Amino acid sequence: MTRMAFFLYPLLCAFPAFAQTLPLTFEPNLGQAPAGISFLCRGNGYGVFLQAAGAVLALHSGGRQALVNMRLAGADPHAPGLGARPAQTRSHYFTGSDPRLWRTNVPHFEQVRFSRVYPGIDVAYYGAQGLFEFDFLVEPRANPNRIRLEFTGARRLRPAPDGDVLVETAAGEVRLRKPHVFQAGRPIGASYRITRHGALTLRLDRYDPSLALRIDPVIVYSSFLGGNAAATGGSDYARAVAVDPSGNLYLAGSTESPRFPVTKDAPQSARAGLFDAFVTKLDPAGTVLYSTYLGGESQDEALALAVDPAGNAFVTGPTSSRRFPVSASAWQPTLAGYTNAFITKLDPNGALAYSTYLGGDTADQPAAISVNAAGEAFVAGFSTSSNFPITPQAFQAARKAPLTGFAAKLDSSGATLLYSTFLGGSSSDAITATALDASGNHCVAGQTLSRDFPTPPGAYRTRISLRDAFVAKLHDSGSALLFSTL
Numbered sequence: 001m002t003r004m005a006f007f008l009y010p011l012l013c014a015f016p017a018f019a020q021t022l023p024l025t026f027e028p029n030l031g032q033a034p035a036g037i038s039f040l041c042r043g044n045g046y047g048v049f050l051q052a053a054g055a056v057l058a059l060h061s062g063g064r065q066a067l068v069n070m071r072l073a074g075a076d077p078h079a080p081g082l083g084a085r086p087a088q089t090r091s092h093y094f095t096g097s098d099p100r101l102w103r104t105n106v107p108h109f110e111q112v113r114f115s116r117v118y119p120g121i122d123v124a125y126y127g128a129q130g131l132f133e134f135d136f137l138v139e140p141r142a143n144p145n146r147i148r149l150e151f152t153g154a155r156r157l158r159p160a161p162d163g164d165v166l167v168e169t170a171a172g173e174v175r176l177r178k179p180h181v182f183q184a185g186r187p188i189g190a191s192y193r194i195t196r197h198g199a200l201t202l203r204l205d206r207y208d209p210s211l212a213l214r215i216d217p218v219i220v221y222s223s224f225l226g227g228n229a230a231a232t233g234g235s236d237y238a239r240a241v242a243v244d245p246s247g248n249l250y251l252a253g254s255t256e257s258p259r260f261p262v263t264k265d266a267p268q269s270a271r272a273g274l275f276d277a278f279v280t281k282l283d284p285a286g287t288v289l290y291s292t293y294l295g296g297e298s299q300d301e302a303l304a305l306a307v308d309p310a311g312n313a314f315v316t317g318p319t320s321s322r323r324f325p326v327s328a329s330a331w332q333p334t335l336a337g338y339t340n341a342f343i344t345k346l347d348p349n350g351a352l353a354y355s356t357y358l359g360g361d362t363a364d365q366p367a368a369i370s371v372n373a374a375g376e377a378f379v380a381g382f383s384t385s386s387n388f389p390i391t392p393q394a395f396q397a398a399r400k401a402p403l404t405g406f407a408a409k410l411d412s413s414g415a416t417l418l419y420s421t422f423l424g425g426s427s428s429d430a431i432t433a434t435a436l437d438a439s440g441n442h443c444v445a446g447q448t449l450s451r452d453f454p455t456p457p458g459a460y461r462t463r464i465s466l467r468d469a470f471v472a473k474l475h476d477s478g479s480a481l482l483f484s485t486l
Contacts, residue, residue, distance in 0.1 A: 024127025296321025
């Protein structure tokens with residue numbers, strides 16, 4: 001057996017110790033990527049897309065980007081590929097408003113193996129500790145000289161004095177380290193050969209062809225910086241974090257990463273500058289349990305996250321997408337302005353339990369969310385909409401300024417608005433944080449410019465500066481202000 005290993009080492013800048021513990025897993029292409037791609041995986045700042053005849057690497061560094069196709073020259077393009085070692089991870093793609101286009105429960109595998117890419121030679125892809133690796137598995141009497149690597153999308157290949165090969169790309173330099181070859185525990189001399197056509201082959205010293213060889217060349221790309229999004233040079237932002245009673249970790253935020261940045265049939269430039277929301281769940285050991293994208297045709301961001309005792313995740317943020325994925329029973333099924341809030345509930349496996357808009361005719365920005373034991377979601381933020389939805393028994397039925405705070409409560413199905421109220425004075429006010437007390441009352445905090453911000457008699461209400469903080473508590477029904485103070 002001949003074993004060839006290929007590693008991709010990113011320089012992990014965001015959450016470095018945490019990110020290095022994450023396993024690398026591969027998703028089969030079930031329609032979330034263009035045809036012709038068999039499997040895909042996403043690393044910290046790079047993407048890998050597998051085909052029978054090779055792998056495409058989407059590289060990004062400091063706003064620069066490159067697509068490098070490591071092609072197995074002469075390989076069978078129809079070699080079958082199968083996932084092995086199923087992972088606990090699942091991905092869900094809720095993109096657009098048509099449920100027929102959503103992809104849910106996409107499985108992940110720790111290894112992908114393509115059989116007979118060359119006669120008697122398989123190739124297996126896998127990853128460990130955030131590294132991308134592949135092995136060539138050569139059967140007895142098969143010819144390892146058939147293995148030939150061509151790097152398209154690279155500027156050139158050049159030898160280094162230490163025996164490494166440098167692959168120059170628009171996004172930096174990839175280093176293919178001198179291979180280490182062993183047979184029956186003893187080293188065998190090996191080196192690279194760059195052909196005059198720019199392909200890469202292996203040159204081995206004498207060895208016993210009846211014994212297995214282990215050939216370990218290593219590729220290092222240490223120019224990855226943070227989580228630059230694929231094909232746009234953009235960024236990924238984690239905006240909120242939560243932990244459930246079992247110690248599972250939930251992250252929510254926004255990403256500029258397109259779904260696939262490689263083929264000419266996937267015009268990713270149409271998505272440049274637009275965001276999708278995401279929610280990711282990890283177990284206490286750091287294994288990704290699910291990763292879900294939420295978005296439509298425009299800009300969507302997840303800004304706040306809460307988790308109930310059962311492990312349901314509630315996420316909110318602003319959306320300007322008219323085709324944001326909403327559920328059939330949504331309380332508000334359509335976008336009412338140019339930016340509304342969205343509230344989405346994901347079940348413990350990452351499936352969409354409900355999703356709804358909440359907003360009026362202009363711009364609404366949710367900033368915080370809490371959830372009680374009954375699965376009712378409390379959302380708060382600020383709004384400029386003249387017709388923001390307000391319930392009949394609301395504490396404050398009308399806004400007094402162009403920008404004012406709001407607080408709202410949805411039932412566990414997302415189909416009923418239990419209450420919604422403004423909270424603010426005659427100047428600009430915004431709610432930026434929320435929590436629930438032991439009785440289920442809605443506690444909020446934020447900032448105010450209003451000299452007449454609503455406060456009950458006896459509350460501290462002396463303005464000290466142009467902008468002051470406030471803390472307030474609304475009754476669980478949303479009809480009364482229990483206290484408020486600057």
